[in-house]
Amino acid sequence: MDAVMQLLVSTSPFGYISKNMKKILNDFLAYETLGKSYAYQYLNSCYYKELTLLICLMTSYKNISNGKKINIDNLNIGTKILFQKEYYVFNGQDNESEGYSLIQLHKKNPVTRILKKDVIEAGASVVSSTKRRKVVSVKEDFGKQLGLSSISWTNEDSVIVILEKKILNKIMDVQFSLNGKSSYLGEFCAIKYLKESMILEQLPHSNSTEKPMVIFSSNMGAVIEYLDENDGEISEKRVYIIGDKWFENGQFSNLLTLEDACSDFNIPMTVFSSVPSIMDQSKFKFLKKMEKEFCWLESEAFSEMDISFKFVSSNKAFRNYLDKLDEYLEEIREIHLLRYLDKLLKRFLKMNYSKITGNSESLEQQMIIISEYMEKLNLEETEEIAEILYNIYCNRFGYQNKKIIDLVRNEDKCALIVMDEMVEETKEIYINDDMITVLPYSEAIFEDLYGAFGTIILLSPYAKDRKKWLSSYVSNRIIVVFPDIQKKYFSYSLKKDKRIIQDLYKLDDSYFERDSAYLKAIDKYFEKNKKETIRTDNSSEEKLLFDELDREDNAQKSYSILIDSLMKAVSEVESENESQFVNVVRGIGLESGRNLLGTEFGKIFILQDNYCRKVDVSKIEIGQNIVEFEIPYSDSFYRTQFKKYNFKDEYLNLSNITENIKLDYFWKKILLDYIEQGEVTSAQFKERMDKLGAPYKTKSFYGSWSSIEKMPILPRDSSFIYYIGILTGNSKLINESDKYYSASEKVKRNLNQERDKLIDSFDGQNLDEIIKDESIASYSIDKVILVEGIDIEDVPRYLTNKILGGSR
DSSP, X not given: OHHHHHHHHHHOTTSOOOHHHHHHHHHHHHHGGGOSOEEEEESSSTTHHHHHHHHHHHHHHHHHHSOOOOOGXXXXXXXXXXXXXXXXXXXXXXXXXXXXXXXXXXXXXXXXXXXXXXXXXXXXXXXXXXXXXXXXXXXXXXXXXXXXXXXXXXXXXXXXXXXXXXXHHHHHTOEEEETTEEEEHHHHSOEEEEOTTSOEEEOTTSOSSBOOSEEEESXXXXXXXXXXXXXXXXXXXXXXXXXXXXXXXXXXXXXXXXXXXXXXXXOOEEEEEEGGGGOSGGGHHHHTTSSEEEEOOOOGGGTTXXXXXXXXXXXXXXXXXXXXXXXXXXXXXXXXXXXXXXXXXXXXXHHHHTOOSSOOHHHHHHHHHHHHHHHHTTOTTHHHHHHHHHHHHHSTHHHHHHHHHXXXXXXXOEEEEEOGGGHHHHHHHTTTOTTEEEEXXXXXXXXXXXXXOSEEEEESOOHHHHHHHHTTTOOSEEEEEEEGGGHHHHHHHHHHHHHHHHHHHHHOTTOSSOOOHHHHHHXXXXXXXXXXXXXTTOOHHHHHHHHHHHSOOOHHHHHHHHHHHHHHTSOHHHHHHTOOXXXXXXXXXXXXXXXXXXXXXXXXXXXXXXXXXXXXXXXXXXXXXXXXXXXXXXXXXXXXXXXXXXXXXXXHTSTTSOHHHHHHHHHHHHHHHHHHHHTOOHHHHHHHHHHHTOOOOOHHHHHHTTOTTTOOSOOSSTHHHHHHHHHHTOHHHHXXXXXXXXXHHXXXXXXXXXXXXXXHTTTTOBHHHHTTOTTOOEEEEEEEEEEEEEEEEEEEGGGSSSEESOOO
16 A cells, blocks of 8 residues: 555645645555544644545545456446457457457447457456447556556445545546656546435546445435345445544434444444534434544644633623623523524624623624614613623623733744634734734634644633644644633533543543643633632533533534425425535525525625625625615526417417527427326326326326416426336337427526626616516515524525525
């Protein structure tokens, strides 16, 4: 495997591979020989791309170096094979000789070759499909690069890799220099992607003719279903799970289910993540199921790491106002309809704890949002709560924060880590200080951050952010600054951290001494604060309160639940017709209680001085007004036109009717005539299509395609039109289903483009002028009260960048 490692390190497609990262990769190669299921956590999550590449390189290397050959005795006549860079059909043993017959494919004058059994077996591989293009054998180049004089052609070794789609996209663009030529990973390591629909999709730059060596998926549920459907009888020899995402609340139950499935089917699994991802007692339910656990609890480079905790003092008035607000919070959190208000108030408090100096535009904006929201709810206590918030804001607590920061920082470069919402205004405060860098809690920790700062200060972090930065060993000196009014629950939270680290040491028995700097810091803290140390006999009610204060609202989970509920409410035909999936990166809460899911490059309209401005979703801010216009989608407009033409010959022969519209209407006329004349019900329609062997669809699906009132423009693929041809006995639809499908696809695309062009024209226009357009059925305006960063993959595009009715 040395040659494989050397290829990866010399290529370094994602930048310099550090000493620690090389150790991770070598650990992987060593632990693979154990043949067991295991979990592995590094200090941060920066290594996933390199590790994924190594898995692919190693799998490909195993295949070309294992000496295995195809067995001709197991081949069926008609099997397609690749032999000496050309595609053939295996035609069995030749009657006149001891050889075997191969018939050339994709040639005007195909040649039949009669070859000996050992010659074919030594150089042939079975393929799932063929191409007309010239075959380029990158496998041979890969073998030569690794020093192999000959290679095996079978893909006997294969694995499943579960990881986030955004990482996979970067992996597929990687090129290696092989034997003097640049080649994509997928050209010598056949790769496919398992979708939620259980379809194995071809990925860019990947060999589509061979059996895949690596099956990627970003949907753990699909992999579980894949194992169950095949009763564990799969060719893949191991399942890899890569990333912190799978330990989050929205995914963790799937991880447990997958482990059960792998265990039942005796398929080893390996899970790679970061230490922060498992710094929660609930994750041990999974870790204890693994046969081995490897965790970076210590770091040789930062063996002298010093972690300390400083508390910001508060005055009596500040504490009194907080107590008053807490009384209201206790009532509010019990009322389900006020969950947004509860979230807004907690966020206001957290922002106050992160404030430096006296004034804060972010906090002032938050107070306005809360007051307006309470007024909208007609809350009786609106004035009282608003007054409490104002008094909390006016307190001098922010100055105390700055005083502590100035006291603990030294002459070295310092990183100040603050709440994401407070980053920009904190940067303004230190704009002339070259020795301090302001970063958000959510900042990704990469290897180049190590040693960049002599001191790192965490300002009032959430528990998960504290664990992230303290367990990553990113600096030799880290200071956590926290409000003294929360000292009791902070101590309780540290005790939980201590228990987790101790339990990790029990699971990972490779350490001789418990030398974790994090653990030492906790012990030192409790030794120093013996008199104030929280008792172990706290009431269960008090512990629940501590847990709630210590936990940031899980926006990821909330939005995932919302998306699931919205998808379930959509009919099969609608979801099939809008089958494109995207990643959601912004969750936006609106004053009405509705939500908006924003994509990375999504755009929406906001209202400024009654003018519509189209802006990036990523730039939406709290307090802005979003305006949305209801314009019938292409399917609705299409059905109106559909009724207008009504398939009359004089309409279809008009010069303004395009050829695509004629072809589109033609095949649907065939279908609707068949339904109407035969009085076919949706149940009968389904039964007849099932008998013909059409892909499974529900009764409601066929009901939609039976009515001009519900009929969409486009089926998922041309096979539907093909089976309609068989059902109706129409040879044109049978023989040219692709042509008719293509026509319908273009009709839909043109209608969408016309609608998009109209919407784009609203940018910069006065709202009063826009709503005069007859195309607009209605419009709505809603104020932004929450903006949250999330990362949810495979969300149907039709649910994004628009106001959604569901509430979280």
